[in-house]
Amino acid sequence: MKKEGNSIKYFMKTKINFFKRLYINSYSFLFKNKKVLLLGFLLITINLLFLGKFSRFLGTNISVPKSDFIEIQKTINWIYLIFTIVFIIILYNVIKLNYRLSRYWYFWTVYISVIYIFLRKSKYLDFHTINSFPLSWLNNLNLYYSDVIFLLPAFSLLVFLKNIFTKAKNNTPSIYLKEDLPLNGTDSVQNEKVIDKIVKSIDGFYPEVAFVIGINAKWGKGKTSFLNRLKKKLILKNKDLILFDFNAWQHQDEKTIINNFFGLLSEKLSKYNQNASDSIQKYLNSLLALEDNTYSKGLKQISQTLFSDTPSINSFYLNIQKNVKDTGKQIIVFVDDLDRLNKEEINEAIRLLRNIANFNNIIFICGLDRSYLERKGELEAGYLDKIFNLEINLPEQNEKNFLEALVNYIKKTSNNILDEKKKEKLIETLYYNKTENTNLANRFDPTHTQSIFSSKSNFPEISIDNVINVNTDNNVEKTSLNPSLFFDSIRDVKKFYNKLIFNLQILEKLSNINIYDYILFHLLIFKYPWMYELFNDKIISQWLTTQNGNELIFNNEKYKKVHSEIFSKTPLNNIDSIVINTVLDELFNKHRKGQEIRINQKRYLPIYLNNNIFNDSLNYSQIIEAIDNFKVEKLIEDIKNDDNEIEYLEDIKNQIIKRENLQNLKGFKELFLLINNNIIREISSTEIVSVLAWALNAESGINKKELKTLLNTIVFVKIDNRLGLFLRELNIHYTNNKGSELKIKSPHLIRNKNHSIEQLELIDKEYVKEKLITLFSNFLKETKNLSSVIDILHWCVEYSFTDLNFYLYYQEISNLFKEYLSENLKEFIEIGINNLDYNFLATIFSNENKDEIIQGAIKVSNSVGNLTQQFNPYKIKFIETGLNNFIDFLNKKSNDNLSKDIEKIIKNIEKDIENGISL
Template structure:
């Protein structure tokens, strides 16, 4: 049909052009008698040339600038073509000569002012170039997916799932003829492919001689516009003047009702009393002409879901009554529940079977394997973000969306991907949202959590918003994790029960927004998947046991939460790419420079958190670089104050200790246990004063494993660890470092050496040093808890000097008169008080009562 219309326009164009050529003689006569006399009085000049040139340049610039955006006017182009054709006739084939440019005379050139008409036509034709150029907006790559219905079976990403339905519809139209209109309904929910089905059907129907009409009722505003637009659309596609005239009359009669007064007046005036045919007569006349037309008319009506209640009611009435002609097939796409609700709002009595009286046969979109939807989502997402994220997306879809209710009873079951996302429109929306929001931080998020959050935002935006607008109300932080808050109350039997606050909040939102029970349970399941209920459940899914490679990036990590809603990495966080590059750094100087840079930028907490929670290592280099980084960080000064950053000893032991099973521990990176022990010794030898991390690690290891049943062992023997502590203790004394709490740490870790002469002599020499006298005096004085009384640590003195007598001999040799005299006064007063506490007002010793 479209080809016939194009051919008709083509014929009309040449007929009109031929008639214009025949009329050139008449036009010549008119111009010669009416205009030549006036034109002969005009003379060219340089000023006129200059003005002409300015006008030409300005007009050309404007036309070229608007060329890309201006849509061509076919009538204007046709009239210009006729004018140029006639001008060419008089310019080249007649005695009349147009006015020549003054400047052109000097160059012996035949240029005329009227030649500007060629430029005008040329610039006008330039508007058509955009339709032939391959470099247009449609050819450019798109960042986001377009929510367009498919138009070819090759575009069906769900494996030709719509083909059987299209074939059924085509057979119904092709193999049937009915005396009245036949209506086929396509029932399906929003976004499931109704428009795609109609596009594919239309392409199949165009292979026949049928008249195909796409009618869009949602473009109308009321009953009058809707009916008028329907019959206008019908007339546009049926090119028979007689039939179209009847359709216009029929449409007007449907929309207008003459007043009784006017009807009475015209009945008494003979020349006005021409009786118009009744609606029924017009209807039968149109039916007869449609039969003679001998073509099936297929009227496709899509997007009924967009109409309001009254418009749906009117379009159904139009199909059932007003347009119930022969040879017409209505194919209507709708969501039955939506249409029934609309009918119910207009007329509750008709709601149950009103639609069934209008729709002759109803077909539903076919079932397809939900796995196809999941795979399509994966392919579309990877196409946009890159194949390097294949493993993460695959894990999220295959492992992050599993039913764990039977495995662990701590949480509710999370929803399968295909339960949450059920059609291609939602798939495209989900992909577009991920690309828009997470494009720059894909390496810094947990894909399972991200997809769940985006599903939550897509389907339940109010519930998604409460996660960050009411974070303090529904979540609580503990040990770096976020947990769901709960409150206690009594049940009907008087027993205590805990209620998750988030479930109450979600229930209120669902009630307010009329969200159904199944959707409410889906939202709650998603929240329960994202956040644990308590530390007990958290430990079950701790990163050390989870196979999720991005578990440490989950939204329930307190320092990762905001990035899922702000969609950026904050200044005090380290990106995953930077952290991975850092772990690959083997040069100690580069490693230490990076650590110092991050500390200066306020990222020490994030770096420490990452290193503490890193438990799975892919190779030997990553493992060794991690331990080296821990040591360097622990020995660095904090940006928050004058102290060393340190490190969690239990986390460090977990990384170092072995259980005798090489395949399960870091021993798998080394050929022998001795090789591994050599590396640990090398690592500890890299420590520098005050060797705090090394001391705390060895003291902790000497106490034995945290849980003996797992049989974890430190790679160094007990003798080797004690030897290292002794060595560091002597180094501390020999380097004349202050008697600070690091000294006392080494002292308490080496008390087993107290009986050796070397230990006693070295220790007493260190203590008698004048620079340590004040700290030593303070170490011997102790306050009785909750009282303003002090005592002397008698047991400590006996342990350190062997006896009280030896200590008193030492006192006689002490220097610093003021401090020594005050200490002696305190010492002998407490000794005279039978070693019981006394109250003392200090003058020289900087002791402060607590």
């Protein structure tokens, strides 16, 4: 029963609220449109008086006789039906969109509908009835075709009701974003005492001529909030005064400034004096229509004629004076944002204040930036002193208020944006609240959470114009940080808050950053936006020194040089330099809690710069976590079949091979496994050189013995995978450079300006040779594909004379191949009988004259001229020996199945030997 009673109460309350809203909105509509409704009533009344004559005229001139209409009725029915359906669809969409119809639409809809209702009964008009219609039920309603007009008022009423009961969404506040709006006057402001003094000073003050008060402060320093609060207190003090706002900057030109001011003045005064409106209009017309109707010329004469004996304009001016005085009311006009005007508008606004509207009982209160007005308006020094009877310089906002405002914004942030723990962390990082439980000793502990600004009860007294308490540490000028170094106004605080919270939404997890570094970094780029450019990869190495491959160290001298070269158009004063130095020193040269994820770690810097955004599918912290936890393969698996899979794989590869992400043996192990398993693809030889060079670098901290074990067990384990290819490329590099006599350059494939092959200490010539022999032997045991074996064998050279197109293979490799060839001779004959490479065969089977051929090749390679012809005498003898050995090898291996083919090969080789084998 109780539940049922509550339901009835809720139902009744809902109904009452509905009718209450209907009454309020309807009354508001009627009140706002009373003039239009009155005009409509008059027009309808006049039309009804002459309705008979009007209907007789229409019936005579536009009615279609019934006999004529019947002949075309079938066609008309279909046209009418289609038109009606389309018309209803259009009106339905208007309702669905909650379209706002103009009051003119309502006016003419009601007017036409009312007139039609009366005309419908006219005996002079023949409104044809609907019959023989495709929709048969319409035939029984005795409707006229013209009754379609009733759709307009019906749908207009529905639109009107939907507009009333559909709440506008444009006033819904953001869940966290702060608008750049001044206070509405309800809340107290910092300069409350100044406001109270102004209210007290002008209370009951009725000046003989206009009294002008200027509230002077830089743009964004809180003038509008100050004026709004002042308005509120003036109204509370004296509800009988006339008060209105005049926003000069909202007008299109200087002419409309005058016009609109007097329009507002007329509207306010006409409520108390019936003569005021007429006097003001005549005065305004005289101002705007002097001489040849040229506005600019007329305005020049205003000052001359205003107080002269010219009867028209002066008499109108005096009439306004009298009307204002007769009201017996104080008139206060607020003129804000004079510092938004251009030169002509500034001069016009000043003329308005001091000449054109210089009436009694009026007090102008103006918000301005004096220096802007003087500069933009090109005013003489001291000119504004003649305009303002009282000028009040708005005191600077207290830096404590900046921090308190920022903290309050954070506290009030919705929990679905920032949970309580995140809010506490942010506030704690901004400052400490002193409590009995606070362990003050922890504040000096470098591992303890730091605070950017001091406790609100203990701000350092630092002057912005003359920074004191500057410390010098490692040639870096520093000072204590306070909010006024980053914020100039509450407007700045709102902007910073919006930016900070928005970026935190993208970042998602505070665990991915050091919160102290994050906030301080954003304060820096908020104050100096151009600093963000210095942090891009192309410039950062010029002013941040890398230590241990990962840690970034701020160098003040390098920074000054970079700034002077790149940002010469952004000069820094002494205060800016000290603030930037202090922040950069804090970020990059100080140890803090959470050292491993700080901004001074190269691997974590991108998180701070890009708010953890890496690409559409990944973020930086995901990649770093995957690298650290040996889960890169799983990460790559997750992005398979993505439209951008290739680009993402390239991105992951670029991250995993960076020095900062290769800080232990585990990282190298993971990378090499990914390469060998072909999960990290398209890795170049220069990139592999860079990785191995860093592994062997002392700064990497990798134990050489452990690294060698890794190379033997994980890295170089197969000769036919990517790292095996790299080993073969290394061999070509070493064989090209064996002996100081050779002047052949390294292949471009593995040249790198930052990492030379010479840095690969453990992976020297002898190591590569030993590995190739071992891996080639293993490879021969696993494959039966002779073509693949020969392809691999071509890389296993001991000497490489590329200019002579001649190579000498390791003897151990040659012996292994000869054994393999014995088992696969049939396949060799099938694939090579018509395309024998004599150089290759000679190198494999010649055990003699190697020293002679090597010395001859060195001699020829270092000479000029036709190298091939010079080398032939050495090469021919070498090849003859090798091929004769090959023939002996074939004869030994001959059998019934191979004899014919072998005989053919032997004959071809013997023939070429007799002809001198000129290749």
